Amino acid sequence: MIDIKCLGSSSAGNAYHITDGHTALLLEAGFPYKALQRALNFRMSEISGCLITHEHLDHSKAAKDVMKAGINVYTSQGTADARGLSGHRLKIIRAMEQFQIGTWSILPFDIQHDVEEPLGFLLANTAGDKLVFLTDTYYCRHRFRDLTHIMVECNYSMDIVRERVASGHLHPGQMKRLLKSHFGLEHVKDFLKANDTRKVKEIWLLHLSDGNSDEKRFKREIQEVTGKLVRVAGR
Amino acid sequence: MSSQLALVKRDTVDVVADKVRKFQERGEIHFPANYSPENAMKSAWLLLQSVQTKDNKPVLEACTRDSIANALLDMVVQGLNPAKKQGYFIPYGKNLTFQRSYFGTMAVTKRVTGAEDIDAQIIYEGDEFEFEVIRGRKKITKHKTAFSNIDDNKIAGAYCTIYWADGREYTEIMTIKEIRQAWKKSRQNPDKEGSTHNEFPGEMAKRTVINRACKAYMNTSDDGSLVMTHFNRQDEAIAEAEMEAEIAANANGEIIDITPPVSEKVEQGQSQASPEEPKEMRFDDFSDDIPPVRQAGNGPDSW
Numbered sequence: 001m002i003d004i005k006c007l008g009s010s011s012a013g014n015a016y017h018i019t020d021g022h023t024a025l026l027l028e029a030g031f032p033y034k035a036l037q038r039a040l041n042f043r044m045s046e047i048s049g050c051l052i053t054h055e056h057l058d059h060s061k062a063a064k065d066v067m068k069a070g071i072n073v074y075t076s077q078g079t080a081d082a083r084g085l086s087g088h089r090l091k092i093i094r095a096m097e098q099f100q101i102g103t104w105s106i107l108p109f110d111i112q113h114d115v116e117e118p119l120g121f122l123l124a125n126t127a128g129d130k131l132v133f134l135t136d137t138y139y140c141r142h143r144f145r146d147l148t149h150i151m152v153e154c155n156y157s158m159d160i161v162r163e164r165v166a167s168g169h170l171h172p173g174q175m176k177r178l179l180k181s182h183f184g185l186e187h188v189k190d191f192l193k194a195n196d197t198r199k200v201k202e203i204w205l206l207h208l209s210d211g212n213s214d215e216k217r218f219k220r221e222i223q224e225v226t227g228k229l230v231r232v233a234g235r
Numbered sequence: 236m237s238s239q240l241a242l243v244k245r246d247t248v249d250v251v252a253d254k255v256r257k258f259q260e261r262g263e264i265h266f267p268a269n270y271s272p273e274n275a276m277k278s279a280w281l282l283l284q285s286v287q288t289k290d291n292k293p294v295l296e297a298c299t300r301d302s303i304a305n306a307l308l309d310m311v312v313q314g315l316n317p318a319k320k321q322g323y324f325i326p327y328g329k330n331l332t333f334q335r336s337y338f339g340t341m342a343v344t345k346r347v348t349g350a351e352d353i354d355a356q357i358i359y360e361g362d363e364f365e366f367e368v369i370r371g372r373k374k375i376t377k378h379k380t381a382f383s384n385i386d387d388n389k390i391a392g393a394y395c396t397i398y399w400a401d402g403r404e405y406t407e408i409m410t411i412k413e414i415r416q417a418w419k420k421s422r423q424n425p426d427k428e429g430s431t432h433n434e435f436p437g438e439m440a441k442r443t444v445i446n447r448a449c450k451a452y453m454n455t456s457d458d459g460s461l462v463m464t465h466f467n468r469q470d471e472a473i474a475e476a477e478m479e480a481e482i483a484a485n486a487n488g489e490i491i492d493i494t495p496p497v498s499e500k501v502e503q504g505q506s507q508a509s510p511e512e513p514k515e516m517r518f519d520d521f522s523d524d525i526p527p528v529r530q531a532g533n534g535p536d537s538w
Contacts, residue, residue: 096491098493100496104495105493105494105495105496106493107491107492107493109491122491122492122493123493124493124494124495125495126495126496130493138478138482139481139482139485139486139487140486140487141485141486141487141488141489142487142488142489142490142491143487143488143489143490143491144490144491144492145490145492146492158475165471166464172467172470172471175471175474176470176471176474179474179475179478180474180478187482187486190482190486190487191486191487194486194487195487
C-alpha cells in the first residue's frame, strides 16, 4: 500500500512524500529546506532518499541541503551539473538503468522538458505496488504495465490558454514555452487512455497552473475518462 | 471535382469567404484596392490541391477542416496571396498552417504602417559601417562597402530600414551572432550540411533582419486590429501545430517495465546502483527496512 503526501505542487515548489510503509522517499525538493523540514514534521531522518526530476528550482531548490542532512539525492548528470551538485550523497542515475532504494525498485526514464536530461520515475515494490511519477514533460514516450498509482502533471488546458492569449493575459512567448514543456489536459487524457489502467487505485494530478487550469473541471474530466479515484495535489 | 473535395471546399473556402464578407460589412477589415480576397482564395484552393503531407497524402484529405479554414483565414485577413509567394501552406500532422514568407511580412508591414520602402543590406567584414542612436532609435550614418568585401563567409551583420514618405525611418541592426542565434530557432536545422542557411547565408541573414524589423515595428503599434491578431497568430499557430504533430508521432510508445527483486536480491540490486562507494553508504544501509521476503508467484503475473 502506497501512501502519498503532497507537500506542494506548483511552480512555487514541488515535493511529495511517498512511502510503502517500509521505505519513505522524497520526490522532488523544490522548497527551501526549512519549509521541507516543517512539512515533514522535522522527521528528515526517516527519508531514505530523494529523487529529483530536473534542474528547475521549483523541483530542486533544497537539493544541496537535503544532501547535507545526510539524505542521498538521486538525479541525472544533467541536473547535477546545472545545479552544481556534487559529493558522496549525490547518486547519478541514468534513464533506463534500474536501481534500488530499500524496498523500492526504481526505473528512471526520459521525459520531454526544456532542460538537460530530465527524468520521470517508475517505482515498484515487492508488495505489488507500481507508481509512475511524471511531471514537467509535455508528453511521455513510454507506456507502463500494471500501474497501481499514477502521479501525473496536468498543467493547462488548451482552450483556457488560447482564451488567455487572446485576452492578453498570457504572453504568446509564454504560451509557446508552455506547450513544449508542460503536460496539458488533453494530452494527459491521451496518456491515460493509452495505458492499461485496470489496476490503478489512485490518479494524482500534479502541478496545475495558477492561471491556465481549472481544478474541478480537470478532476471531473479525468474521472470521466478513467473511472478512477482522482486527487488533485494541493498547491 | 470529386464530391469529397466539394465537401471540403464547402467547409473551408466557402466558410472563410462568408466570414470575410461579414468582416467587411462590419467594417472590421479593409483590403487595398489591388487585393481581391476572392482571387487569393481561388489561388490558395488550386494550390492546396497539390500540397502534400510528409507521407505524401494530400493535405485536403489529411488535415482537419478547421485547420484548413484557419489557415485560409489567416492568409486572407492579412491580405496575402500565395501565388505571389507571400506565404505557404505547411502541414504538421493533422494541422495545416499558413506561414508568411518574408515577402508577405513586408507586404503586411507596408499596408498596416503605411511604409513606403523596406530595404535590407548585409554588412561584410572590412566594410565601413557607422550608426548613431538618436533618442533611442538607430540611424545609419555611413555604410561604405567594396565589391571585394562581398563574401558569404565574411558576414559581420545585417540591417533593415523601413522608410515612410514623411521622412521617418526605423532601423534594426543585427550582428551575425544575433542572426545565428535567431536561426537556432528555425525548424530547419541551420547547422546541417546543405541547409538553406549554410548555402545562402547572405539571403537568409537579410530575411532574418527584415522579419525582425517588421515584427518589432508592427508590435510597437498597439493596433488591436484583426490584421494584427492574425499577423501575430502565426507563431502561436505553428507552435501549437508542431507540438501536436510531435506528440502524435512520439507519445505513448513502447511499454517499459521494472521487476522488483523477489528474494535477497534487494541488497545486490542496491550495491549495483552505486558500486563506486559501498563503504561510505552508512545511510544507504536499508537492510533493516527490507520487508518480509515474498515468495515467487505471490505477485502479479508479470514478475
